Amino acid sequence: MEETVESMKGVQLTNVNNSKAVFSDAARIFGSLLSRNRVVLALLYQFVKLLSCVNLIAQLMFLTTYFRQYLAIRMTRTHVQCTLPITEIYEKMFTFLDVCLAAITILNLVLWVGYLFLPVLRECRIAAHVNAAKGSRPDEHSLTRLINNFLGIDGILVLFMIAWNSSELVSAELTQQVY
Incomplete structure (x- = not known):
């Protein structure tokens, strides 16, 4: 697929007569390739997107459970001490970035499923x-x-x-x- 996309990118730079021949050849090759597989490529593409979503959600779960041990408010009889280690700052930053990336990836997955299967x-x-x-x-x-x-x-x-x-x-x- 990468070669097909790259070759079609280059057709924009050719003259009109040459581009007609390129499109004609591309349509012929495209037709011969489609006669074999009709859904495999799309399912693999969606599977990779799904794995990416699962990976991001697993990272988010890992961050929240791993860094939870560093969040602490320690109480003694005389005063309350709040510890704010640098890991808490990192947790907040990575959690925010992970949630944003997961939301974008899930939205992208839903859009592609819609484009391909609706x-x-x-x-x-x-x-x-x-x-x-x-x-x-x-x-x-x-x-x-x-x-x-x-x-x-x-x-x-x-x-x-x-x-x-x-x-x-x-x-x-x-x-x-x-x-």
């Missing part, structure tokens, strides 16, 4: 790509056939990655060639 979001995005490249709204039946029978979830993932890492125009042009 038909409404998939169809809207692919229809927008075809519309941008073709100039008119695609036929609903042929769009559904393209998504379900040809692209599959892996194809949608690759197109979204190309759009995310190069540009929406490159992804739209490749989608049009595949369409």
Whole structure:
């Protein structure tokens, strides 16, 4: 996938005639790759994101249990002594950063699951790509056939990655060639 995304990034710098040939070749290769696997890549991608979320939550739990022993308010008969070791400051800082990172990662996981596994979001995005490249709204039946029978979830993932890492125009042009 990395090679596909990188090659599609470079197509923006070529001239119009050369880019048509590149998009045509890319669509042909893209089609041959999609005939084998249709969901494996997307599931692996989501699994890695899920592992990242689990890792962040485990770190948060570790920080709170490990540093809890250093939080202390010591009472004696004559006075109250509050100890504020440097580890408490580190705990607060790392906890805040970990909570922020976990929230962003979980939100990202939910968004990608929505983009890949909710038909409404998939169809809207692919229809927008075809519309941008073709100039008119695609036929609903042929769009559904393209998504379900040809692209599959892996194809949608690759197109979204190309759009995310190069540009929406490159992804739209490749989608049009595949369409």
